[in-house]
Amino acid sequence: MSASEASASSKTQVASGGIGIANLPNQLHKIVTKKGTNFSLMVVGESGTGKTTFINTLLTTELIEPLDDANRRKKQLDKTVDINIHKAELEEKMFNVKLNVVDTPGFGDYVDNHDCWLPVVDFIENQYEQYLRQEQQPVRKGVVDMRVHACLYFIRPNGHTLKPLDVRAMKAIGARVNLIPVIAKADTLSPASLRQFKKRIMDVIDAQGIRIYQPPIESEDDSVTQRNKDITSAMPFAIIGSDREVKTADGRHVKGRLYPWGVAEVENDQHCDFRKLRSLLIRTHMLDLISKTEEDHYDRYRTAQMKTRKFGEPKPRKVDNKKFREEEEALRTRFTEKVKLEENRFRQWEQRLIAERDRLNKDLEQEHNLVKQLESEIEAIANAGSPNTKFFRK
Numbered sequence: 001m002s003a004s005e006a007s008a009s010s011k012t013q014v015a016s017g018g019i020g021i022a023n024l025p026n027q028l029h030k031i032v033t034k035k036g037t038n039f040s041l042m043v044v045g046e047s048g049t050g051k052t053t054f055i056n057t058l059l060t061t062e063l064i065e066p067l068d069d070a071n072r073r074k075k076q077l078d079k080t081v082d083i084n085i086h087k088a089e090l091e092e093k094m095f096n097v098k099l100n101v102v103d104t105p106g107f108g109d110y111v112d113n114h115d116c117w118l119p120v121v122d123f124i125e126n127q128y129e130q131y132l133r134q135e136q137q138p139v140r141k142g143v144v145d146m147r148v149h150a151c152l153y154f155i156r157p158n159g160h161t162l163k164p165l166d167v168r169a170m171k172a173i174g175a176r177v178n179l180i181p182v183i184a185k186a187d188t189l190s191p192a193s194l195r196q197f198k199k200r201i202m203d204v205i206d207a208q209g210i211r212i213y214q215p216p217i218e219s220e221d222d223s224v225t226q227r228n229k230d231i232t233s234a235m236p237f238a239i240i241g242s243d244r245e246v247k248t249a250d251g252r253h254v255k256g257r258l259y260p261w262g263v264a265e266v267e268n269d270q271h272c273d274f275r276k277l278r279s280l281l282i283r284t285h286m287l288d289l290i291s292k293t294e295e296d297h298y299d300r301y302r303t304a305q306m307k308t309r310k311f312g313e314p315k316p317r318k319v320d321n322k323k324f325r326e327e328e329e330a331l332r333t334r335f336t337e338k339v340k341l342e343e344n345r346f347r348q349w350e351q352r353l354i355a356e357r358d359r360l361n362k363d364l365e366q367e368h369n370l371v372k373q374l375e376s377e378i379e380a381i382a383n384a385g386s387p388n389t390k391f392f393r394k
Contacts, residue, residue: 033094036095036096037098037290038145038146039097039098039099039100039149039290040099040102040147040149040150041100041101041102041148041281042104042120042124042148042152043055043102043103043104044104044107044120044152044153044169044173045104045108045155045182045184046154047105047108047109049155049156049184050184051103051152051154051184053066053243054152054182055086056241057242057266058278058281059090059099062243063086063088064086064103081106081107081116081119081120082105082106083102083104083120083123084102084103084104085100085103087099087100088101100146102148104119107169108165116165116169117169120169121172123148124148124151124173124176125301127146127147127148128297128298129301129305129315130144131145131146131298132302132305136311147293147294147298148177149289150178150180150289151173151177152180152182153169153179153181153182154182154184155181155183155184155236156184157183157186157188157189157197159189159193159197160200161200161201161204162200162204162205167204167208170210171209171211174210177293178213178289178293178297179210179211179213180235180236180277180280181205181235183201183238183239184241185240186238186239186240186271187240187257187259187264187271189238194238198238202235202236212235213289214232215228215231215232215288216228216285217229217232227279231276231279231284234273237273237274237276238272238273239274240257240264240265240266240271240272241266241274242255242257242266243255247263249262254266254267254268
């Protein structure tokens with residue numbers, strides 16, 4: 001047997017017997033199971049769209065405490081968009097997920113909502129910036145990853161289309177994070193109105209060039225491909241949020257909302273898309289959301305920053321912040337008022353000084369005239385009392 005035939009025979013034996021490469025997925029599974037993962041979910045939308053109820057329903061626990069009406073109205077008086085982070089650790093079948101839920105109370109709740117999405121955009125970019133700075137450190141052990149992997153944008157069910165605020169906010173947020181549009185309180189719309197509302201929203205999204213998350217569809221398994229198509233076709237997801245159990249007409253106890261005409265079930269695909277959205281976020285596409293954040297959104301931010309900054313150089317601060325701009329305008333107004341007040345006071349003081357100067361000059365002139373008059377009188381008296389020089393001549 002020749003050397004080439006012997007080499008081919010040895011390759012065939014190695015290929016048939018294997019050297020253990022096929023066991024790498026099992027090793028990776030053990031590493032991931034031991035390490036766990038981080039997942040950050042942001043919810044954005046106007047107050048009253050059911051963000052808190054949805055999160056508590058999704059996680060089957062009261063992670064976010066609902067605000068009562070008094071605290072909600074008190075928050076609306078602040079006229080600012082806050083960023084609240086709620087952390088939780090989830091464990092299922094020995095696998096841990098460190099979950100961060102980012103809430104944005106105050107978004108879109110005021111008459112003037114100009115640039116109200118800037119705090120949301122700034123938070124997303126700040127998390128990218130913090131992770132970038134940690135990557136540049138000599139010791140990278142214990143890196144804190146708070147990058148937002150998915151953002152649920154809650155749309156109020158007005159039955160018409162997206163508002164200008166929604167279009168501008170979604171366009172700004174979708175350029176930086178995986179944006180998932182959600183129709184809140186879908187049980188307030190009829191099935192026909194809901195289908196038409198979904199179509200109008202997707203038409204506006206396509207026309208305005210808004211970037212939304214598109215999950216992968218094709219797969220080797222036909223059932224998985226069909227499931228992905230069903231999830232994609234349901235976008236924007238119409239959801240019903242409820243953490244209370246109600247009794248249906250057939251005696252079942254389900255999570256939903258009880259109405260005189262029946263029960264709107266949360267986990268019924270004929271009533272809403274809650275199960276599809278939950279599957280997208282957790283069961284089927286969580287890893288894809290994390291990977292797309294790492295390889296697309298964060299990498300784009302990192303590339304843009306590396307082109308304009310030196311290694312290790314901090315990011316220049318933005319001065320165009322709505323909250324700071326309002327404070328600056330208020331300080332400028334106060335300063336202007338104080339300057340005007342001081343100018344008026346100075347003018348009054350100057351007028352008093354001029355009046356006093358005129359009075360003193362007038363008194364001085366009178367005194368000067370009096371002195372001249374006295375001098376004239378003295379001179380006249382002196383001339384009258386002095387002897388004539390002719391009487392003293394010899």
